[in-house]
Amino acid sequence: MPNSTANFAERLLAWYATDGRKGLPWQRNREPYPIWISEIMLQQTQVTTVIPYFERFLHQFPNIAVLAQAPIDDVLYLWTGLGYYARARNLHKAAQQIQKNHAGQFPHTLDQVVELPGVGLSTAGAILSFAFGQTHTILDGNVKRVLSRHGAVEGWPGKTQVHNTLWEIADELTPKDQTAQYNQAIMDLGATLCRRSKPDCPRCPVKQDCSALTKNAVAQYPVPKPKTKKPVRQTFMLISINEQQEVLLERRPPVGIWGGLWCFPEADETAQLTISQQLSQFRHTFSHYHLDITPVIINSKVKPNSNNNVEEPRPTQWCNPSAPPAVGYAAPVKKLLAMLANQPIVLS
Ligand code: SF4
Structure with missing residues (x-):
């Protein structure tokens, strides 16, 4: 059990060592290509849905060169049912960009990676930390939920100001060492314990200083998007x-x-x-x-x-x-x- 007086990152890392998810298909090796594909598929989509799509995608397009040369119809076919098709079109375009501008090698710097279509700062940080062990902050949906609750951050995270506050918190908490493990740990915490509904707070390694839990108001965070009627x-x-x-x-x-x-x-x-x-x-x-x-x-x-x-x-x-x-x-x-x-x- 993690020591309750250790800092946030130490407690998360200790929890990750025993309870983190370690057998996911994109964790088999530290190659940037499968990590990139998985990070794009995991945007807006659950791990269990992504796994068969990821396996088929990697089987048909095993590397950047094959993806870049594939007809877009083949890429979209393998994406059918996963939704948010711009992600597939951007992957295809980005693979061609990597072939042309980086001699087919996935780029190594944050500036270069965010240049790729469909890759934002958080996704770029995740890929570079997982693939190359670099120190970068991430703030995906799972991390936003954990930090919104842990810090009882007011406001809907889709608002720029709230997003920026969460980014600052994420930045402060991210350790310089073991960043990849820490980033995976906080994502896993959001996916497995600090779930959208019915979070398992009694097993959480950071429950001692979780503000939402202390206020008995976990269900109120993250603050939901203001309701508007869809036309x-x-x-x-x-x-x-x-x-x-x-x-x-x-x-x-x-x-x-x-x-x-x-x-x-x-x-x-x-x-x-x-x-x-x-x-x-x-x-x-x-x-x-x-x-x-x-x-x-x-x-x-x-x-x-x-x-x-x-x-x-x-x-x-x-x-x-x-x-x-x-x-x-x-x-x-x-x-x-x-x-x-x-x-x-x-x-x-
Ligand atoms: S104590 Fe509960 S709400 Fe707080 S971070 Fe942990 S799982 Fe999330």
């Missing part, structure tokens, strides 16, 4: 079916919602289209809004065209819903393809 938007997904029972998909532009993914063409309204069947509406929720999707089967002779005059024409392909090609799909499209595979639509 609801509507869209029609246009399902065009040919005689081979294939459906027409188009690739969305590389930026924006579902960037680079293959989707059914969409329309705001269907007045101009010949609809042969309307399927049940369902909702897909993004971080900022709900999208109510109405799938409609349209006459295949009508060429769907969701492009406006300003956009480049989008690539299209006919796809068998029972054997869709290995490209990236938006979650609702994957769901609709599975539904069409199970219950093929018979056109009259």
Whole structure:
């Protein structure tokens, strides 16, 4: 059991030595590439969800050079279901940047690493401390939760001022030695004991001076995001079916919602289209809004065209819903393809 009078870092390190997570797939060696991939996947996603995606990704793209040369469709395909697809597009772009600017070697300095698309200060610090043993502060979601509670920090951590306060605290607490173990320890504490719900405070190595626990107010920290009602938007997904029972998909532009993914063409309204069947509406929720999707089967002779005059024409392909090609799909499209595979639509 950690000595209760030791400082914060010493207590965490002692706890980590006995109770930390040590067998995660990206901890097998200290190579920067798998650590980088895991850190990006772990942004906004739980460890248990990430593990199979990580294993498949590393199997198909074992190093930076292979990832840089891969078609973006292959990268997005392996990301399908993980969400926040900008992460996959940024990984791909960053791999190409490393090939071009760093001769294929993952960069070693904080300034160079934060230059990579999709890598912020905390992620860069985590990669450099885990891969090269450098001393850098981190402040991911788990660490924010631990520090918000331990220091009873007021205010929603998404606010710049609160974020800066937490960063200062994190900076002060991070030891110069054993930084990698300390960073892993505080992440593990947040993931395993100082959990979002039902934290296990009796087993916590820093409970003696945890301000939220002392105030009996653990549930009040971190202060939640101020509630705003998500707006609801509507869209029609246009399902065009040919005689081979294939459906027409188009690739969305590389930026924006579902960037680079293959989707059914969409329309705001269907007045101009010949609809042969309307399927049940369902909702897909993004971080900022709900999208109510109405799938409609349209006459295949009508060429769907969701492009406006300003956009480049989008690539299209006919796809068998029972054997869709290995490209990236938006979650609702994957769901609709599975539904069409199970219950093929018979056109009259
Ligand atoms: S005592 Fe509880 S709330 Fe405080 S840091 Fe530990 S687990 Fe989190």
